Structures are given as C-alpha cells and as structure tokens.
Amino acid sequence: MTGRCQNRVMGIGWRGQRVALVPLDKSKHMDNAWRWVNDPEVTQWLLIGDYPTTRAMEEAWFDAHDAVNPKEIHFAIETLVGLHIGQCGIHSIDYVSGAATTGLFIGPPEYRGKGFGRDAATVRTHYAFEVLGLRMLYVEVFAENEASIRNLKQLGYEEYGRCPARYWRRGAYRDTVELVLTREKFSPQVQ
Numbered sequence: 001m002t003g004r005c006q007n008r009v010m011g012i013g014w015r016g017q018r019v020a021l022v023p024l025d026k027s028k029h030m031d032n033a034w035r036w037v038n039d040p041e042v043t044q045w046l047l048i049g050d051y052p053t054t055r056a057m058e059e060a061w062f063d064a065h066d067a068v069n070p071k072e073i074h075f076a077i078e079t080l081v082g083l084h085i086g087q088c089g090i091h092s093i094d095y096v097s098g099a100a101t102t103g104l105f106i107g108p109p110e111y112r113g114k115g116f117g118r119d120a121a122t123v124r125t126h127y128a129f130e131v132l133g134l135r136m137l138y139v140e141v142f143a144e145n146e147a148s149i150r151n152l153k154q155l156g157y158e159e160y161g162r163c164p165a166r167y168w169r170r171g172a173y174r175d176t177v178e179l180v181l182t183r184e185k186f187s188p189q190v191q
C-alpha cells in the first residue's frame with residue numbers, strides 16, 4: 001500500500017494494485033452511492049438493509065461524514081484511473097481495545113468478481129493495522145454471502161461463530177457468520 005502520488009489522473013488516496021481508497025467527495029461520489037444503496041442487488045446481503053434511501057437522506061449522510069470522526073472511517077473505492085466503483089469503511093472503532101468492524105461493496109455488477117473487492121479489502125486492512133494501529137477487525141456476514149466470506153477468509157479472517165436466524169431478510173430469517181482477523185493472521189492479497 002502506498003499513499004504517494006503515482007497516478008496523475010487520480011493522485012490521492014491509499015493505493016493497492018487495482019484500486020485506491022479515497023476520501024468521500026460529495027460532488028463525485030454521492031450520486032453513485034445513492035444509486036447503489038437503492039439497488040436491491042447490492043443491498044441483498046448488506047447490513048444496512050433495504051430501507052429506501054431518499055436523496056435527502058444520502059445528502060445528510062455525506063454531510064455528516066464531512067466532519068472529523070475518529071470512530072468512523074469511510075472511503076470511496078476508485079479504480080487506479082479514478083473511476084468510482086464502490087464504498088468501504090472501518091466502523092465502531094474502539095481505540096482502547098484496538099478493534100473495529102468493517103464493510104465494503106462494489107456497486108457496478110461488471111466490476112464484481114474481478115478482484116476489486118479483494119484489493120480494496122487488502123488496502124483497507126493495511127490502513128486499519130498500520131495507520132490506525134488497530135489489532136483486530138471483526139465482521140458479521142449473511143451466511144448466503146459466499147463472495148464476501150471467501151473474500152474475507154482469503155485475507156485471513158477466521159470464523160468464530162454463527163448466529164442462527166439472526167436477521168429477517170427477503171422473506172426468511174437468515175443465519176449470520178461472525179469472522180475475526182487479527183494483525184498476526186493478516187494475509188495481504190497480491191494479484
């Protein structure tokens with residue numbers, strides 16, 4: 001991971017091999033993010049769920065993240081030529097325990113399954129451990145979300161629990177899988 005300016009098209013953010021994690025920019029990222037959080041294909045297994053997000057709600061979300069909040073870090077995911085393809089974050093950061101939870105989605109379907117999610121999660125994990133100095137990341141994922149579970153396990157996340165029928169989602173109570181990654185188990189994904 002490097003934060004140095006190597007690409008004149010984009011030039012900011014934490015860069016991996018395929019993506020850069022860049023600060024939120026309402027003028028560039030809000031319309032896409034609003035579309036994606038209202039796309040049932042994207043939200044199917046997201047914990048934010050299927051509640052309809054109005055444009056005003058999305059604006060308020062972006063505005064709320066325009067202030068420094070050390071407990072919540074949000075990035076837009078861009079390709080190395082500056083195309084916005086998703087969002088990711090490190091949430092509920094507990095600096096005393098050195099722990100946080102994470103989330104990530106790739107919006108356009110044509111960018112899923114091509115290693116962008118894996119690269120974004122790798123850069124995010126470097127940021128969490130090396131920049132924030134955390135020691136542990138944990139996450140709760142729907143058991144049906146094979147892409148996410150595979151992605152996380154490739155990084156070294158280990159399953160530590162399951163909760164049966166945790167959430168009602170799309171016509172059924174669904175199980176969740178709980179996974180944890182410690183700094184020692186992190187296996188950066190180089191493609």
Ligand SMILES: CC(C)(COP(=O)(O)OP(=O)(O)OC[C@H]1O[C@@H](n2cnc3c(N)ncnc32)[C@H](O)[C@@H]1OP(=O)(O)O)[C@@H](O)C(=O)NCCC(=O)NCCS
Nearest residue numbers: 045104105106112113114115116117118146147148150151
């Ligand atoms: C989950 C998500 C972030 C993964 O990112 P991605 O760019 O699509 O995945 P990658 O191409 O990096 O692939 C990572 C691994 O998952 C596997 N994978 C990708 N899509 C898959 C699918 N639909 N089913 C099963 N495995 C899948 C890949 O094959 C790869 O494993 P491999 O190297 O053994 O082949 C992305 O698909 C997404 O945004 N989904 C919708 C939102 C979501 O569910 N977010 C996670 C919430 S916890």
